[in-house]
Amino acid sequence: MGILNKLDNSVEQFESGNIIITSMDKLLNWSRLSSMWQMFFGLACCAIEMMATSASHYDLDRFGIIPRPSPRHVDIILISGTVTLKMATRIKRLYDEMPAPKYILSMGSCANCGGPYWEHGYHVLKGIDRIIPVDVYVPGCPPRPEALLEGLIKLQERIRNQSLAKHTA
Protein backbone atom coordinates (compact mmCIF):
# COMPACT_ATOMS: atom_id res chain seq x y z
CA MET A 1 0.00 0.00 0.00
CA GLY A 2 1.41 3.40 -1.03
CA ILE A 3 0.95 5.20 2.24
CA LEU A 4 2.77 2.48 4.16
CA ASN A 5 5.83 2.83 1.98
CA LYS A 6 5.76 6.59 2.30
CA LEU A 7 5.56 6.55 6.10
CA ASP A 8 8.57 4.22 6.19
CA ASN A 9 9.55 1.92 9.06
CA SER A 10 7.87 3.78 11.86
CA VAL A 11 4.55 2.32 10.77
CA GLU A 12 3.08 -0.71 12.38
CA GLN A 13 0.28 -2.58 10.78
CA PHE A 14 -1.80 -5.10 12.60
CA GLU A 15 -2.01 -8.41 10.79
CA SER A 16 -5.71 -8.74 10.37
CA GLY A 17 -7.27 -5.34 10.78
CA ASN A 18 -7.51 -1.97 9.13
CA ILE A 19 -5.50 -0.32 11.86
CA ILE A 20 -2.12 1.25 11.36
CA ILE A 21 -0.12 3.02 13.97
CA THR A 22 2.29 5.82 13.20
CA SER A 23 3.37 9.06 14.76
CA MET A 24 1.34 12.21 14.31
CA ASP A 25 4.39 14.00 12.96
CA LYS A 26 4.93 11.44 10.22
CA LEU A 27 1.32 11.49 9.14
CA LEU A 28 1.00 15.27 9.14
CA ASN A 29 4.29 15.81 7.35
CA TRP A 30 3.46 13.19 4.78
CA SER A 31 0.12 14.78 3.99
CA ARG A 32 1.61 18.26 3.87
CA LEU A 33 4.47 17.41 1.60
CA SER A 34 2.22 15.51 -0.77
CA SER A 35 -0.21 18.35 -1.32
CA MET A 36 1.79 21.53 -1.55
CA TRP A 37 -0.73 23.80 -3.18
CA GLN A 38 0.85 26.66 -4.98
CA MET A 39 -0.08 30.28 -5.35
CA PHE A 40 -1.31 30.94 -8.87
CA PHE A 41 1.05 33.62 -10.04
CA GLY A 42 4.29 34.18 -11.89
CA LEU A 43 6.49 37.23 -12.10
CA ALA A 44 8.89 37.41 -15.01
CA CYS A 45 10.86 35.18 -17.38
CA CYS A 46 11.29 32.54 -14.65
CA ALA A 47 7.53 32.14 -14.63
CA ILE A 48 7.78 30.68 -18.12
CA GLU A 49 10.01 27.90 -16.79
CA MET A 50 7.60 27.40 -13.92
CA MET A 51 4.77 27.00 -16.42
CA ALA A 52 6.85 24.55 -18.40
CA THR A 53 7.39 22.60 -15.20
CA SER A 54 3.66 22.56 -14.54
CA ALA A 55 2.85 21.36 -18.02
CA SER A 56 2.60 17.71 -18.98
CA HIS A 57 6.26 17.01 -19.76
CA TYR A 58 7.48 17.65 -16.19
CA ASP A 59 4.07 17.56 -14.57
CA LEU A 60 3.99 19.19 -11.14
CA ASP A 61 0.63 17.52 -10.53
CA ARG A 62 2.32 14.26 -9.69
CA PHE A 63 3.84 15.92 -6.60
CA GLY A 64 0.42 17.17 -5.59
CA ILE A 65 1.38 20.72 -6.52
CA ILE A 66 -1.57 22.48 -8.07
CA PRO A 67 -2.07 26.20 -8.52
CA ARG A 68 -4.83 27.87 -6.49
CA PRO A 69 -6.16 31.37 -7.08
CA SER A 70 -6.42 32.49 -3.45
CA PRO A 71 -3.79 32.90 -0.71
CA ARG A 72 -6.24 31.26 1.72
CA HIS A 73 -5.93 27.96 -0.13
CA VAL A 74 -2.21 27.73 -0.61
CA ASP A 75 0.81 26.28 1.16
CA ILE A 76 3.70 27.51 -0.96
CA ILE A 77 4.58 30.46 -3.13
CA LEU A 78 7.08 29.96 -5.90
CA ILE A 79 8.64 33.39 -6.28
CA SER A 80 9.26 32.93 -9.97
CA GLY A 81 11.11 35.97 -11.19
CA THR A 82 11.94 39.63 -10.73
CA VAL A 83 10.33 41.14 -7.66
CA THR A 84 9.79 44.84 -8.22
CA LEU A 85 9.30 47.00 -5.16
CA LYS A 86 5.72 47.58 -6.22
CA MET A 87 5.13 43.84 -6.44
CA ALA A 88 7.03 43.22 -3.19
CA THR A 89 4.40 45.18 -1.29
CA ARG A 90 1.74 42.89 -2.73
CA ILE A 91 3.70 39.68 -2.15
CA LYS A 92 4.18 40.60 1.49
CA ARG A 93 0.45 41.09 1.81
CA LEU A 94 -0.36 37.78 0.10
CA TYR A 95 2.15 36.03 2.33
CA ASP A 96 0.51 37.48 5.41
CA GLU A 97 -2.86 36.21 4.22
CA MET A 98 -1.69 32.60 3.83
CA PRO A 99 -2.53 30.20 6.64
CA ALA A 100 0.44 28.55 8.36
CA PRO A 101 2.35 26.38 7.76
CA LYS A 102 3.58 28.26 4.72
CA TYR A 103 6.67 27.86 2.61
CA ILE A 104 8.52 30.04 0.12
CA LEU A 105 10.63 28.80 -2.73
CA SER A 106 12.72 31.51 -4.32
CA MET A 107 13.30 30.68 -7.98
CA GLY A 108 16.05 32.26 -10.06
CA SER A 109 18.70 34.91 -9.50
CA CYS A 110 16.23 37.79 -9.45
CA ALA A 111 14.25 36.45 -6.54
CA ASN A 112 17.42 35.28 -4.79
CA CYS A 113 19.43 38.49 -4.96
CA GLY A 114 18.21 40.88 -7.64
CA GLY A 115 19.85 39.02 -10.54
CA PRO A 116 20.76 41.18 -13.55
CA TYR A 117 19.17 44.18 -11.81
CA TRP A 118 21.46 44.07 -8.81
CA GLU A 119 23.26 47.29 -9.67
CA HIS A 120 21.00 49.53 -11.73
CA GLY A 121 17.60 48.22 -10.74
CA TYR A 122 16.19 51.16 -8.84
CA HIS A 123 12.83 49.38 -8.95
CA VAL A 124 13.89 45.84 -7.98
CA LEU A 125 13.99 44.25 -4.56
CA LYS A 126 17.44 42.64 -4.22
CA GLY A 127 16.24 39.32 -2.90
CA ILE A 128 12.80 38.28 -1.71
CA ASP A 129 14.36 37.22 1.61
CA ARG A 130 14.54 40.89 2.51
CA ILE A 131 10.81 40.83 3.19
CA ILE A 132 9.72 37.22 3.78
CA PRO A 133 11.57 34.10 4.98
CA VAL A 134 12.71 31.73 2.25
CA ASP A 135 12.87 27.95 2.64
CA VAL A 136 14.61 26.93 -0.57
CA TYR A 137 16.66 28.90 -3.07
CA VAL A 138 16.93 27.64 -6.64
CA PRO A 139 19.81 29.30 -8.55
CA GLY A 140 19.75 29.95 -12.28
CA CYS A 141 18.66 32.55 -14.77
CA PRO A 142 16.24 30.97 -15.34
CA PRO A 143 16.58 27.60 -13.58
CA ARG A 144 15.64 24.68 -15.80
CA PRO A 145 12.54 22.69 -14.85
CA GLU A 146 14.80 19.94 -13.46
CA ALA A 147 16.35 22.47 -11.10
CA LEU A 148 12.97 23.67 -9.96
CA LEU A 149 11.88 20.09 -9.37
CA GLU A 150 14.99 19.48 -7.32
CA GLY A 151 14.18 22.57 -5.28
CA LEU A 152 10.67 21.28 -4.64
CA ILE A 153 12.00 17.89 -3.59
CA LYS A 154 14.36 19.66 -1.18
CA LEU A 155 11.36 21.49 0.21
CA GLN A 156 9.56 18.17 0.64
CA GLU A 157 12.56 16.86 2.58
CA ARG A 158 12.41 19.89 4.78
CA ILE A 159 8.75 19.33 5.50
CA ARG A 160 9.36 15.61 6.16
CA ASN A 161 11.70 16.54 9.02
CA GLN A 162 9.36 18.95 10.74
CA SER A 163 7.99 18.23 14.14
CA LEU A 164 4.88 19.43 15.91
CA ALA A 165 6.61 19.47 19.24
CA LYS A 166 9.77 21.14 18.04
CA HIS A 167 9.43 24.27 15.94
CA THR A 168 11.83 23.90 13.04
CA ALA A 169 10.75 26.19 10.23
Add this chain to the structure above:
Amino acid sequence: MEINEIYIKLKSVFGDGIGELKTDLPVRPFLFVDASKIDAVALFLRDEESLQFDNLSCLSGVDYDKDNLAVVYHLCSYSLGHQLVVKCLVPKQDPKIKSVADVWAAAEWHEREAFDLVGMIFEGNPDLRRILLPEDWEGHPLRKDYKVPEFYNGMKIPY
Protein backbone atom coordinates in the same frame (compact mmCIF):
# COMPACT_ATOMS: atom_id res chain seq x y z
CA MET B 1 5.54 61.13 -49.32
CA GLU B 2 9.28 61.47 -48.92
CA ILE B 3 10.61 63.03 -45.73
CA ASN B 4 11.79 66.16 -47.57
CA GLU B 5 8.37 66.76 -49.07
CA ILE B 6 6.76 66.34 -45.67
CA TYR B 7 9.25 68.80 -44.23
CA ILE B 8 8.56 71.41 -46.92
CA LYS B 9 4.84 70.99 -46.48
CA LEU B 10 5.04 71.48 -42.72
CA LYS B 11 7.41 74.42 -43.09
CA SER B 12 5.02 76.15 -45.50
CA VAL B 13 2.16 75.88 -43.01
CA PHE B 14 3.88 76.40 -39.66
CA GLY B 15 6.95 78.43 -40.62
CA ASP B 16 9.21 78.93 -37.63
CA GLY B 17 7.28 76.41 -35.58
CA ILE B 18 9.16 73.71 -37.48
CA GLY B 19 12.84 73.37 -36.63
CA GLU B 20 15.67 71.55 -38.30
CA LEU B 21 15.34 68.33 -40.31
CA LYS B 22 18.10 65.80 -39.63
CA THR B 23 18.70 63.10 -42.20
CA ASP B 24 22.42 62.40 -41.85
CA LEU B 25 22.34 60.32 -38.68
CA PRO B 26 22.21 56.51 -38.66
CA VAL B 27 18.67 56.62 -37.32
CA ARG B 28 15.34 57.41 -38.93
CA PRO B 29 15.26 61.01 -40.17
CA PHE B 30 13.66 63.33 -37.64
CA LEU B 31 12.60 66.92 -37.36
CA PHE B 32 12.22 69.31 -34.47
CA VAL B 33 8.95 71.01 -33.71
CA ASP B 34 8.48 73.95 -31.37
CA ALA B 35 6.95 72.45 -28.21
CA SER B 36 4.29 75.15 -27.99
CA LYS B 37 3.00 74.24 -31.47
CA ILE B 38 2.87 70.48 -31.06
CA ASP B 39 -0.90 70.19 -30.64
CA ALA B 40 -1.61 72.11 -33.87
CA VAL B 41 1.12 70.26 -35.77
CA ALA B 42 -0.17 66.90 -34.53
CA LEU B 43 -3.69 67.65 -35.67
CA PHE B 44 -2.41 68.78 -39.06
CA LEU B 45 -0.28 65.66 -39.45
CA ARG B 46 -3.27 63.47 -38.76
CA ASP B 47 -5.93 65.28 -40.78
CA GLU B 48 -4.10 66.65 -43.83
CA GLU B 49 -5.14 64.67 -46.91
CA SER B 50 -1.60 64.10 -48.19
CA LEU B 51 -0.12 63.15 -44.77
CA GLN B 52 -2.70 61.07 -42.91
CA PHE B 53 -0.53 60.09 -39.96
CA ASP B 54 -3.25 58.00 -38.39
CA ASN B 55 -0.99 56.00 -36.08
CA LEU B 56 1.22 57.08 -33.20
CA SER B 57 3.49 54.05 -32.84
CA CYS B 58 5.46 55.41 -29.91
CA LEU B 59 5.81 58.42 -27.71
CA SER B 60 8.83 58.59 -25.44
CA GLY B 61 10.24 60.95 -22.88
CA VAL B 62 14.00 61.49 -23.03
CA ASP B 63 16.51 63.24 -20.80
CA TYR B 64 17.99 64.95 -23.86
CA ASP B 65 20.87 67.19 -22.80
CA LYS B 66 22.01 69.39 -19.95
CA ASP B 67 19.12 71.82 -20.15
CA ASN B 68 16.41 69.96 -22.01
CA LEU B 69 14.07 67.06 -21.85
CA ALA B 70 12.53 65.85 -25.09
CA VAL B 71 9.42 64.12 -26.26
CA VAL B 72 9.86 61.91 -29.30
CA TYR B 73 6.87 61.01 -31.45
CA HIS B 74 7.10 58.08 -33.87
CA LEU B 75 4.36 58.37 -36.43
CA CYS B 76 3.29 56.32 -39.37
CA SER B 77 0.45 56.29 -41.82
CA TYR B 78 -1.35 53.06 -42.53
CA SER B 79 -3.10 54.46 -45.57
CA LEU B 80 -0.08 56.11 -47.25
CA GLY B 81 2.71 53.98 -45.81
CA HIS B 82 5.12 56.73 -44.78
CA GLN B 83 6.79 57.43 -41.46
CA LEU B 84 7.92 60.43 -39.49
CA VAL B 85 9.82 61.10 -36.29
CA VAL B 86 9.14 64.37 -34.48
CA LYS B 87 11.10 65.69 -31.51
CA CYS B 88 10.13 68.48 -29.16
CA LEU B 89 12.63 69.98 -26.75
CA VAL B 90 11.28 71.10 -23.41
CA PRO B 91 13.38 72.98 -20.82
CA LYS B 92 14.14 71.01 -17.65
CA GLN B 93 13.29 74.04 -15.55
CA ASP B 94 9.65 73.94 -16.60
CA PRO B 95 8.95 70.65 -18.40
CA LYS B 96 5.48 71.36 -19.72
CA ILE B 97 4.10 70.44 -23.12
CA LYS B 98 0.61 70.12 -24.59
CA SER B 99 -0.87 66.65 -24.64
CA VAL B 100 -1.68 64.97 -27.96
CA ALA B 101 -4.01 62.44 -26.33
CA ASP B 102 -7.01 63.99 -28.06
CA VAL B 103 -5.30 63.61 -31.45
CA TRP B 104 -4.09 60.03 -31.02
CA ALA B 105 -5.78 58.21 -28.15
CA ALA B 106 -2.72 55.94 -27.90
CA ALA B 107 -0.78 58.88 -26.53
CA GLU B 108 -2.59 58.87 -23.24
CA TRP B 109 -0.74 55.99 -21.58
CA HIS B 110 2.53 56.83 -23.33
CA GLU B 111 2.34 60.30 -21.86
CA ARG B 112 1.68 58.85 -18.45
CA GLU B 113 4.82 56.75 -18.86
CA ALA B 114 6.91 59.76 -19.87
CA PHE B 115 5.51 61.63 -16.89
CA ASP B 116 6.27 58.72 -14.60
CA LEU B 117 9.85 58.13 -15.70
CA VAL B 118 11.23 61.54 -16.73
CA GLY B 119 8.73 63.90 -15.17
CA MET B 120 7.33 65.56 -18.26
CA ILE B 121 4.05 67.38 -17.59
CA PHE B 122 1.49 66.93 -20.39
CA GLU B 123 -1.10 69.67 -20.19
CA GLY B 124 -4.50 68.37 -21.22
CA ASN B 125 -3.84 64.68 -20.64
CA PRO B 126 -7.09 63.46 -19.07
CA ASP B 127 -5.45 61.27 -16.41
CA LEU B 128 -1.85 62.21 -15.72
CA ARG B 129 -0.93 59.74 -12.96
CA ARG B 130 2.02 57.39 -12.57
CA ILE B 131 1.53 54.29 -14.65
CA LEU B 132 4.45 51.95 -13.83
CA LEU B 133 5.93 52.99 -10.52
CA PRO B 134 3.96 52.87 -7.28
CA GLU B 135 1.82 55.93 -6.63
CA ASP B 136 3.86 57.02 -3.64
CA TRP B 137 7.22 56.88 -5.46
CA GLU B 138 9.31 60.02 -5.30
CA GLY B 139 11.20 61.43 -8.27
CA HIS B 140 11.54 60.39 -11.89
CA PRO B 141 14.13 57.63 -12.26
CA LEU B 142 15.10 58.01 -15.92
CA ARG B 143 16.42 61.51 -15.31
CA LYS B 144 20.21 61.39 -15.50
CA ASP B 145 20.58 63.21 -12.20
CA TYR B 146 18.28 60.77 -10.38
CA LYS B 147 19.64 59.34 -7.13
CA VAL B 148 18.34 55.92 -6.14
CA PRO B 149 16.83 56.25 -2.67
CA GLU B 150 18.08 54.09 0.22
CA PHE B 151 14.65 52.80 1.16
CA TYR B 152 11.18 52.43 -0.25
CA ASN B 153 8.46 51.68 2.31
CA GLY B 154 11.00 50.16 4.66
CA MET B 155 12.57 47.96 1.97
CA LYS B 156 16.24 48.59 1.29
CA ILE B 157 16.85 49.30 -2.39
CA PRO B 158 20.64 49.20 -3.05
CA TYR B 159 22.21 45.76 -3.28
